[in-house]
């Protein structure tokens with residue numbers, strides 16, 4: 158009996174030492190407890206724990222076997238394996254470690270091995286592996302230096318890096334995580350642990366990539382939807398402006414041309430893209446109040462009576478009333494209300510002058526007058542360009558804001574073949 162205990166103690170002693178050499182600490186401790194129990198003759202403890210310890214040992218052997226011979230890849234891993242084999246770069250100055258890592262991993266992954274940080278960086282300049290296993294302690298550049306360069310200089314923030322280390326100290330791990338490592342694998346390697354950690358981290362990385370791709374896809378869709386809505390709004394406003402122009406047989410396309418000239422003046426005046434867009438919409442809608450003026454008055458061929466002219470003069474306020482509740486563009490009614498004001502005063506409906514006239518209305522005022530002169534009327538053709546030019550010049554400071562009138566004159570000057578008319 159005594160001999161039996163002695164033999165048992167020798168066996169569990171061996172069981173304690175072997176796993177320790179490959180880092181399987183908890184199994185080693187279980188074997189150690191059995192060794193102590195054998196020394197003390199604690200049969201109960203041995204009966205309760207022997208089977209569990211042996212099962213763990215068999216699992217460890219199976220794991221090593223799986224790693225060495227490329228079999229028994231866990232079922233869940235096989236199910237989630239990507240169609241293309243993932244590529245792992247292993248960096249370690251110890252060539253034996255490189256060999257072991259390669260043998261453990263190559264059944265499931267494409268593996269590249271390099272023996273130094275410098276060679277790892279050279280490798281990464283032309284290749285983009287899915288994961289890097291990086292030794293922490295190497296002569297020359299250590300793992301921290303290499304990781305820093307991978308992240309900062311090479312800009313490869315998306316490749317997960319697992320540190321390979323013999324260190325068992327918390328500070329090293331904390332520093333590693335701070336520098337951007339995703340995990341640690343302790344040396345000497347335990348096949349099962351290494352395979353599972355690599356597999357888990359690759360799964361996480363895949364999920365992250367999928368998530369990012371999905372976010373990109375949804376963002377693109379939202380952007381397309383927004384652009385479509387913007388086009389729809391623009392087209393709806395354009396339709397409305399055509400409806401307004403259709404009331405007057407002599408103002409075909411007037412609102413759209415005023416919108417375009419106004420936008421160009423705003424662009425040349427250095428206004429932002431958003432302001433240019435706003436003024437384009439204001440230009441399209443500046444005459445929307447004409448909806449409230451009878452067609453007979455608008456299309457009257459002869460001279461208007463005072464009453465009829467009073468009806469025409471109502472269109473800026475009517476337009477403003479129509480537009481004032483559009484909350485998405487609160488100032489959109491400005492062009493409608495004040496495009497018939499004069500810079501020097503004496504315009505309508507409010508008789509304001511100078512900078513009191515909102516800037517957008519001052520721009521639309523110039524563009525509106527220009528289009529009136531360069532469009533056909535029942536009683537005349539398009540005015541000659543030099544006549545138009547001198548009318549604009551005459552109106553500087555009286556009818557028109559000098560800044561925007563001068564921009565209009567520049568546009569006329571650039572229009573060498575006088576193409577800018579109805």
Ligand SMILES: [Fe+2]
Pocket residue numbers: 443444472496497
């Ligand atoms: Fe008008």
